[in-house]
Amino acid sequence: MKPRASRVASALIEWHARHGRHDLPWQHDRTPYRVWVSEIMLQQTQVATVLPYYQRFMHRFPNVRALADAPIDDVLHLWTGLGYYARARNLHRAAVRIRDEFGGEFPRTFEDVASLPGIGRSTAGAILALSRGERFPILDGNVKRVLSRVFGVQGDPADRETTETLWQLSDACTPEKHVDVYTQAIMDIGATVCTRRKPLCTYCPLSEGCFARSHGKQHEIPAPRRAKTRRSRHVFMLVAMREDDCVLLERRPESGIWGGLWCLPEFETESAARAFARQMLRAPQIDPQHLDRIEHAFTHFDLVMTPLLTRCAGAAGVMDEPRSLWYNPREPARIGLPAPIKTLLAELTDPSLFDERVVASPSGG
Numbered sequence: 001m002k003p004r005a006s007r008v009a010s011a012l013i014e015w016h017a018r019h020g021r022h023d024l025p026w027q028h029d030r031t032p033y034r035v036w037v038s039e040i041m042l043q044q045t046q047v048a049t050v051l052p053y054y055q056r057f058m059h060r061f062p063n064v065r066a067l068a069d070a071p072i073d074d075v076l077h078l079w080t081g082l083g084y085y086a087r088a089r090n091l092h093r094a095a096v097r098i099r100d101e102f103g104g105e106f107p108r109t110f111e112d113v114a115s116l117p118g119i120g121r122s123t124a125g126a127i128l129a130l131s132r133g134e135r136f137p138i139l140d141g142n143v144k145r146v147l148s149r150v151f152g153v154q155g156d157p158a159d160r161e162t163t164e165t166l167w168q169l170s171d172a173c174t175p176e177k178h179v180d181v182y183t184q185a186i187m188d189i190g191a192t193v194c195t196r197r198k199p200l201c202t203y204c205p206l207s208e209g210c211f212a213r214s215h216g217k218q219h220e221i222p223a224p225r226r227a228k229t230r231r232s233r234h235v236f237m238l239v240a241m242r243e244d245d246c247v248l249l250e251r252r253p254e255s256g257i258w259g260g261l262w263c264l265p266e267f268e269t270e271s272a273a274r275a276f277a278r279q280m281l282r283a284p285q286i287d288p289q290h291l292d293r294i295e296h297a298f299t300h301f302d303l304v305m306t307p308l309l310t311r312c313a314g315a316a317g318v319m320d321e322p323r324s325l326w327y328n329p330r331e332p333a334r335i336g337l338p339a340p341i342k343t344l345l346a347e348l349t350d351p352s353l354f355d356e357r358v359v360a361s362p363s364g365g
């Protein structure tokens with residue numbers, strides 16, 4: 001027997017009073033702004049990881065105006081290490097729109113909220129439900145999993161038809177009253193009880209009548225994602241270091257990985273890196289030294305970086321000023337850096353470590 005949609009809400013609300021999470025920082029002083037930032041940070045990132053980032057972000061940008069007025073570099077700086085940097089750029093863009101088009105007040109209507117950069121239907125619903133108690137269904141990854149299992153929706157959640165079925169179920173389950181508690185509860189149950197790998201059915205308030213549980217299909221529902229072949233990409237990063245130890249950084253384009261962050265100049269081949277050094281740097285070292293390789297995993301591929309250290313006297317040609325800077329690793333500037341590049345730059349300040357890291361350039365390299 002499948003549970004009635006109305007029973008789902010009452011069971012979850014009752015469960016949340018006793019077992020839900022009540023002490024997360026965004027659960028206090030639930031303004032739309034605070035909920036919005038938390039919802040964006042929590043996309044693809046676990047609560048434990050988000051907590052320190054959220055606290056620092058709120059300290060630096062306590063309201064939407066503070067965020068809108070800040071340089072994007074300040075925002076990306078606080079996002080360093082959290083990944084998926086488009087989220088930070090969209091947050092900043094949306095804050096500017098709220099300041100300029102909505103007089104600094106978070107928009108009131110669902111349509112206006114959902115029109116902001118980086119806010120889809122589910123996030124808009126979550127913000128309005130959690131901060132204002134307005135009745136809107138949500139359908140993030142956790143909610144999709146819970147509803148699929150409870151109601152036995154066996155299609156691929158990425159398919160449009162399945163998604164539409166799940167939206168209808170989510171709408172049917174969303175209660176008229178206590179929608180804020182219900183919304184938090186269904187997100188919490190997905191994150192802590194009905195987890196992807198080991199659902200804790202024994203402790204679940206929805207176990208009675210749950211399709212997946214009664215059919216022993218917890219591991220088949222939702223349908224596993226089609227596996228993508230993992231690839232790896234190899235690039236060379238030029239560490240151009242001046243006599244004062246400042247290192248040349250370039251701002252990456254907005255699209256693509258690490259969009260908008262500051263990074264070492266990147267090249268497909270070592271010869272391209274050498275050609276750049278010859279043309280753009282003054283008195284570059286002829287044979288760059290190979291530092292230890294760095295591997296960084298993205299969702300669908302691994303990036304393997306070989307840093308090439310070249311000492312130089314500075315820039316020779318005309319550098320594109322807004323998109324390049326000389327970064328002093330000893331006095332780090334407040335800019336957004338990809339986490340592995342930040343680590344590498346910090347290591348360059350340690351002479352003993354630095355000497356150990358330098359290895360001979362391969363012959364003919």
Ligand code: SF4
Nearest residue numbers: 194199201204207210
């Ligand atoms: S009974 Fe198990 S599978 Fe069903 S919703 Fe609860 S935790 Fe998920």
